[in-house]
Amino acid sequence: MNPVLVVHGGAWAMPDDMVEAHINGVRNAIAAGWKVLERGGSVLDAVEASVVIMEDDETFDAGRGSFLNRDGKVQLDALIMDGATLRAGGVGCVERLPNPVRAARKILSESPHVYFVGEGAERFAAEHGCELCRNEDLIIPREVEHLRRYQQELGQREKAQSDSAPDGNNLFAPAVSHDTVGAVALDRNGNIAAATSTGGTLNKAPGRLGDSSLIGCGCYANNESAAVSTTGWGEPIMKLVLAKWTADRVAAGNLPEWAAQEAMNYLKQRVNGHGGIIVLDAQGQFGIAHNTPRMAWGLKTVKTEEAGVERNTI
Ligand code: ASP
DSSP states (O other): OOOEEEEEEEEEOOOHHHHHHHHHHHHHHHHHHHHHHHTTOOHHHHHHHHHHHHHHSTTSSSSTTOOOOTTSOOOEEEEEEETTTOOEEEEEEESSOSOHHHHHHHHHHHOSOSEEEHHHHHHHHHHTTOOOOOGGGGOOHHHHHHHHHHHHHHHHHHHHHHHSOOOOGGGGOOOSOOOOEEEEEEOTTSOEEEEEEEOOSTTOOTTOOOSTTSBTTTEEEOTTSOEEEEEEOHHHHHHTTHHHHHHHHHHTTOOHHHHHHHHHHHHHHHHOOOEEEEEEOTTSOEEEEESSSEEEEEEEOSSOEEEESOSSBO
Protein backbone atom coordinates (compact mmCIF):
# COMPACT_ATOMS: atom_id res chain seq x y z
CA MET A 1 0.00 0.00 0.00
CA ASN A 2 1.07 3.57 -0.56
CA PRO A 3 1.01 5.44 2.76
CA VAL A 4 -1.38 8.34 3.41
CA LEU A 5 -1.36 10.81 6.29
CA VAL A 6 -4.03 13.41 7.13
CA VAL A 7 -3.86 15.74 10.15
CA HIS A 8 -5.97 18.54 11.59
CA GLY A 9 -5.30 21.38 13.98
CA GLY A 10 -8.76 22.56 14.99
CA ALA A 11 -11.87 24.01 13.30
CA TRP A 12 -13.30 27.47 14.03
CA ALA A 13 -13.38 31.03 12.72
CA MET A 14 -9.60 31.32 12.86
CA PRO A 15 -8.62 34.96 12.37
CA ASP A 16 -6.30 35.79 9.45
CA ASP A 17 -3.36 36.51 11.73
CA MET A 18 -3.46 32.96 13.11
CA VAL A 19 -3.65 31.16 9.79
CA GLU A 20 0.08 30.97 9.11
CA ALA A 21 0.91 29.47 12.52
CA HIS A 22 -1.79 26.84 12.05
CA ILE A 23 -0.59 25.93 8.56
CA ASN A 24 3.03 25.72 9.74
CA GLY A 25 1.93 23.55 12.64
CA VAL A 26 0.04 21.05 10.50
CA ARG A 27 2.93 20.99 7.96
CA ASN A 28 5.39 20.12 10.74
CA ALA A 29 3.04 17.41 11.96
CA ILE A 30 2.82 15.97 8.44
CA ALA A 31 6.62 16.00 8.12
CA ALA A 32 7.06 14.09 11.40
CA GLY A 33 4.41 11.46 10.66
CA TRP A 34 5.51 11.01 7.06
CA LYS A 35 9.10 10.35 8.11
CA VAL A 36 7.81 7.32 10.01
CA LEU A 37 5.59 6.07 7.16
CA GLU A 38 8.26 6.61 4.51
CA ARG A 39 10.78 4.38 6.23
CA GLY A 40 8.13 1.65 6.57
CA GLY A 41 7.29 2.45 10.20
CA SER A 42 3.99 1.53 11.84
CA VAL A 43 0.87 3.58 11.48
CA LEU A 44 0.64 3.99 15.27
CA ASP A 45 4.14 5.47 15.38
CA ALA A 46 3.14 7.83 12.56
CA VAL A 47 -0.02 9.25 14.14
CA GLU A 48 1.72 9.51 17.51
CA ALA A 49 4.64 11.41 15.96
CA SER A 50 2.32 13.85 14.17
CA VAL A 51 0.26 14.53 17.29
CA VAL A 52 3.33 15.00 19.52
CA ILE A 53 4.54 17.78 17.20
CA MET A 54 1.21 19.61 17.55
CA GLU A 55 1.09 19.04 21.33
CA ASP A 56 4.52 20.69 21.52
CA ASP A 57 3.34 23.62 19.35
CA GLU A 58 1.70 26.32 21.48
CA THR A 59 -0.51 27.33 18.54
CA PHE A 60 -2.82 24.43 19.33
CA ASP A 61 -5.14 23.46 22.19
CA ALA A 62 -3.11 20.38 23.11
CA GLY A 63 -0.14 19.96 25.44
CA ARG A 64 1.55 23.19 26.53
CA GLY A 65 -0.42 26.27 25.53
CA SER A 66 -3.83 24.58 25.90
CA PHE A 67 -6.96 26.40 27.00
CA LEU A 68 -7.36 26.72 30.75
CA ASN A 69 -10.22 25.31 32.75
CA ARG A 70 -12.37 27.37 35.12
CA ASP A 71 -9.72 27.02 37.86
CA GLY A 72 -6.93 28.25 35.60
CA LYS A 73 -5.41 24.80 35.12
CA VAL A 74 -4.55 22.78 32.03
CA GLN A 75 -6.41 19.43 31.89
CA LEU A 76 -5.65 17.27 28.90
CA ASP A 77 -7.38 14.35 27.12
CA ALA A 78 -6.00 12.09 24.36
CA LEU A 79 -6.76 8.84 22.57
CA ILE A 80 -4.91 6.66 20.09
CA MET A 81 -6.49 3.67 18.32
CA ASP A 82 -5.18 0.88 16.11
CA GLY A 83 -7.40 -0.11 13.20
CA ALA A 84 -5.85 -3.58 12.78
CA THR A 85 -6.41 -4.86 16.34
CA LEU A 86 -8.91 -2.31 17.71
CA ARG A 87 -6.54 -1.79 20.61
CA ALA A 88 -6.80 1.69 22.07
CA GLY A 89 -5.26 3.83 24.79
CA GLY A 90 -6.83 6.92 26.31
CA VAL A 91 -6.09 9.42 29.05
CA GLY A 92 -8.49 11.96 30.51
CA CYS A 93 -8.10 15.01 32.76
CA VAL A 94 -4.34 14.69 33.08
CA GLU A 95 -2.52 17.72 34.45
CA ARG A 96 1.15 16.77 34.40
CA LEU A 97 1.78 15.24 30.99
CA PRO A 98 3.27 17.45 28.27
CA ASN A 99 2.49 14.76 25.70
CA PRO A 100 -0.68 12.88 26.67
CA VAL A 101 -0.68 10.99 23.36
CA ARG A 102 2.58 9.31 24.41
CA ALA A 103 0.90 8.07 27.60
CA ALA A 104 -2.11 6.94 25.56
CA ARG A 105 0.23 4.95 23.30
CA LYS A 106 1.84 3.28 26.33
CA ILE A 107 -1.64 2.28 27.53
CA LEU A 108 -2.46 0.83 24.11
CA SER A 109 0.78 -1.13 23.96
CA GLU A 110 1.48 -2.08 27.56
CA SER A 111 -1.75 -2.17 29.57
CA PRO A 112 -4.67 -4.61 29.70
CA HIS A 113 -6.83 -1.52 30.26
CA VAL A 114 -7.95 1.00 27.67
CA TYR A 115 -8.52 4.20 29.61
CA PHE A 116 -6.91 5.98 32.57
CA VAL A 117 -7.89 9.30 34.12
CA GLY A 118 -6.28 11.90 36.36
CA GLU A 119 -3.64 10.92 38.86
CA GLY A 120 -3.78 7.21 37.99
CA ALA A 121 -3.07 8.05 34.35
CA GLU A 122 -0.08 10.15 35.37
CA ARG A 123 1.21 7.39 37.61
CA PHE A 124 0.85 4.81 34.83
CA ALA A 125 2.63 7.15 32.42
CA ALA A 126 5.53 7.81 34.79
CA GLU A 127 5.92 4.10 35.51
CA HIS A 128 6.15 3.49 31.76
CA GLY A 129 8.81 6.09 31.05
CA CYS A 130 6.76 9.16 30.14
CA GLU A 131 8.02 12.53 31.23
CA LEU A 132 5.93 14.32 33.88
CA CYS A 133 5.89 18.08 34.39
CA ARG A 134 4.24 20.62 36.66
CA ASN A 135 0.85 21.96 35.57
CA GLU A 136 2.38 25.47 35.56
CA ASP A 137 4.81 24.29 32.88
CA LEU A 138 1.85 23.75 30.52
CA ILE A 139 0.37 27.23 31.09
CA ILE A 140 1.36 30.16 28.88
CA PRO A 141 0.57 33.89 29.43
CA ARG A 142 -1.63 34.04 26.30
CA GLU A 143 -4.01 31.52 27.82
CA VAL A 144 -4.05 33.19 31.24
CA GLU A 145 -5.22 36.35 29.49
CA HIS A 146 -7.64 34.40 27.27
CA LEU A 147 -9.35 32.91 30.34
CA ARG A 148 -9.38 36.23 32.20
CA ARG A 149 -11.15 37.95 29.29
CA TYR A 150 -13.57 35.07 28.79
CA GLN A 151 -14.57 34.96 32.45
CA GLN A 152 -15.03 38.71 32.51
CA GLU A 153 -17.31 38.59 29.45
CA LEU A 154 -19.21 35.65 30.88
CA GLY A 155 -19.80 37.58 34.09
CA GLN A 156 -21.22 40.48 32.09
CA ARG A 157 -23.42 38.17 30.02
CA GLU A 158 -24.72 36.40 33.09
CA LYS A 159 -25.64 39.71 34.62
CA ALA A 160 -27.37 40.92 31.43
CA GLN A 161 -29.33 37.67 31.26
CA SER A 162 -30.46 37.63 34.84
CA ASP A 163 -31.56 41.25 34.35
CA SER A 164 -33.74 40.21 31.39
CA ALA A 165 -34.93 36.60 31.00
CA PRO A 166 -34.15 33.89 33.55
CA ASP A 167 -32.97 31.45 30.88
CA GLY A 168 -29.40 30.31 31.49
CA ASN A 169 -29.22 27.87 28.57
CA ASN A 170 -26.81 29.63 26.28
CA LEU A 171 -24.38 30.15 29.17
CA PHE A 172 -23.27 26.63 28.33
CA ALA A 173 -22.29 27.48 24.76
CA PRO A 174 -18.54 26.94 24.34
CA ALA A 175 -15.94 29.54 23.54
CA VAL A 176 -15.70 29.89 19.78
CA SER A 177 -12.19 28.52 19.27
CA HIS A 178 -11.38 24.84 18.76
CA ASP A 179 -7.73 23.98 18.36
CA THR A 180 -7.73 20.28 19.16
CA VAL A 181 -5.28 18.25 17.08
CA GLY A 182 -5.57 14.87 15.38
CA ALA A 183 -4.06 12.53 12.82
CA VAL A 184 -5.18 9.54 10.75
CA ALA A 185 -2.82 7.42 8.67
CA LEU A 186 -2.42 4.37 6.45
CA ASP A 187 0.90 2.49 6.42
CA ARG A 188 2.55 0.24 3.84
CA ASN A 189 1.00 -2.83 5.45
CA GLY A 190 -2.51 -1.53 4.82
CA ASN A 191 -3.22 -0.69 8.46
CA ILE A 192 -4.94 2.50 9.58
CA ALA A 193 -4.86 4.32 12.95
CA ALA A 194 -6.09 7.55 14.52
CA ALA A 195 -5.03 9.82 17.37
CA THR A 196 -6.62 12.93 18.91
CA SER A 197 -5.28 15.20 21.66
CA THR A 198 -6.85 18.24 23.32
CA GLY A 199 -6.92 20.69 26.19
CA GLY A 200 -10.72 20.70 25.81
CA THR A 201 -12.86 23.81 25.87
CA LEU A 202 -11.95 27.16 27.41
CA ASN A 203 -13.26 27.65 30.97
CA LYS A 204 -14.49 24.05 31.20
CA ALA A 205 -15.40 22.78 34.65
CA PRO A 206 -12.61 20.83 36.35
CA GLY A 207 -13.05 17.13 35.59
CA ARG A 208 -15.04 17.76 32.40
CA LEU A 209 -14.10 15.28 29.72
CA GLY A 210 -14.80 16.08 26.08
CA ASP A 211 -15.29 13.93 23.00
CA SER A 212 -11.66 13.88 21.89
CA SER A 213 -10.41 11.00 24.01
CA LEU A 214 -13.58 8.90 23.96
CA ILE A 215 -13.56 5.91 21.61
CA GLY A 216 -15.95 6.50 18.73
CA CYS A 217 -16.59 10.15 19.63
CA GLY A 218 -13.45 12.20 18.91
CA CYS A 219 -11.36 9.33 17.63
CA TYR A 220 -11.87 5.88 16.10
CA ALA A 221 -9.99 3.41 13.91
CA ASN A 222 -10.96 0.09 12.38
CA ASN A 223 -9.32 -1.37 9.26
CA GLU A 224 -12.78 -2.62 8.25
CA SER A 225 -14.28 0.87 8.21
CA ALA A 226 -12.15 3.99 8.72
CA ALA A 227 -9.82 6.01 10.91
CA VAL A 228 -11.45 9.23 12.14
CA SER A 229 -10.43 12.24 14.25
CA THR A 230 -12.75 15.13 15.10
CA THR A 231 -12.54 18.59 16.59
CA GLY A 232 -15.21 21.02 17.72
CA TRP A 233 -17.75 21.41 20.46
CA GLY A 234 -17.32 18.14 22.35
CA GLU A 235 -20.69 17.69 24.00
CA PRO A 236 -22.75 17.47 20.76
CA ILE A 237 -20.07 15.33 19.08
CA MET A 238 -20.13 12.85 21.94
CA LYS A 239 -23.91 12.58 21.95
CA LEU A 240 -23.75 11.37 18.35
CA VAL A 241 -20.70 9.11 18.87
CA LEU A 242 -19.70 10.88 15.71
CA ALA A 243 -16.39 9.24 14.79
CA LYS A 244 -17.98 5.77 14.90
CA TRP A 245 -21.09 7.04 13.12
CA THR A 246 -18.85 8.26 10.31
CA ALA A 247 -16.75 5.07 10.16
CA ASP A 248 -19.98 3.04 9.91
CA ARG A 249 -21.01 5.06 6.83
CA VAL A 250 -17.68 4.16 5.22
CA ALA A 251 -18.13 0.46 6.14
CA ALA A 252 -21.53 0.63 4.42
CA GLY A 253 -19.76 1.48 1.16
CA ASN A 254 -19.71 5.26 1.11
CA LEU A 255 -16.62 7.28 0.27
CA PRO A 256 -14.81 8.90 3.23
CA GLU A 257 -15.25 12.28 1.56
CA TRP A 258 -19.04 11.86 1.52
CA ALA A 259 -19.10 10.43 5.05
CA ALA A 260 -17.07 13.36 6.41
CA GLN A 261 -19.49 15.89 4.92
CA GLU A 262 -22.51 13.92 6.04
CA ALA A 263 -21.12 13.82 9.57
CA MET A 264 -20.87 17.59 9.62
CA ASN A 265 -24.43 17.94 8.27
CA TYR A 266 -25.72 15.49 10.85
CA LEU A 267 -23.85 17.27 13.67
CA LYS A 268 -25.45 20.58 12.71
CA GLN A 269 -28.93 19.28 11.99
CA ARG A 270 -29.36 16.87 14.87
CA VAL A 271 -27.74 18.70 17.80
CA ASN A 272 -26.75 22.12 16.43
CA GLY A 273 -23.09 21.20 16.86
CA HIS A 274 -20.05 22.54 15.07
CA GLY A 275 -16.60 21.23 14.29
CA GLY A 276 -14.40 19.44 11.80
CA ILE A 277 -13.46 15.88 10.88
CA ILE A 278 -10.80 13.89 9.02
CA VAL A 279 -11.57 10.38 7.72
CA LEU A 280 -9.35 7.79 6.02
CA ASP A 281 -10.09 4.24 4.90
CA ALA A 282 -7.72 1.30 4.43
CA GLN A 283 -7.70 1.87 0.65
CA GLY A 284 -6.18 5.33 1.19
CA GLN A 285 -9.34 7.28 0.34
CA PHE A 286 -9.87 10.24 2.63
CA GLY A 287 -12.29 13.02 3.51
CA ILE A 288 -11.84 16.36 5.26
CA ALA A 289 -14.87 18.47 6.23
CA HIS A 290 -15.96 21.15 8.67
CA ASN A 291 -19.07 23.20 9.34
CA THR A 292 -17.03 26.03 10.89
CA PRO A 293 -15.61 28.90 8.82
CA ARG A 294 -12.12 27.40 8.86
CA MET A 295 -10.26 24.23 9.76
CA ALA A 296 -6.50 23.67 9.83
CA TRP A 297 -5.70 20.51 7.86
CA GLY A 298 -2.77 18.90 6.10
CA LEU A 299 -2.37 15.79 3.98
CA LYS A 300 0.37 13.84 2.29
CA THR A 301 0.33 10.94 -0.14
CA VAL A 302 3.10 9.67 -2.38
CA LYS A 303 1.77 12.03 -5.07
CA THR A 304 0.81 15.19 -3.21
CA GLU A 305 1.32 17.34 -0.13
CA GLU A 306 -1.21 20.01 0.80
CA ALA A 307 -2.21 22.12 3.80
CA GLY A 308 -4.82 24.81 4.33
CA VAL A 309 -7.55 26.28 6.49
CA GLU A 310 -10.55 25.92 4.19
CA ARG A 311 -11.87 22.76 2.55
CA ASN A 312 -15.28 21.31 1.79
CA THR A 313 -16.97 24.00 3.84
CA ILE A 314 -20.68 23.23 4.02
N1 ASP B 1 -13.59 18.66 21.04
C1 ASP B 1 -12.80 19.24 22.09
C2 ASP B 1 -13.55 19.12 23.39
O1 ASP B 1 -14.73 19.38 23.43
C3 ASP B 1 -12.47 20.66 21.86
C4 ASP B 1 -11.95 21.01 20.51
O2 ASP B 1 -12.02 20.24 19.57
O3 ASP B 1 -11.41 22.09 20.36
O4 ASP B 1 -12.92 18.82 24.38
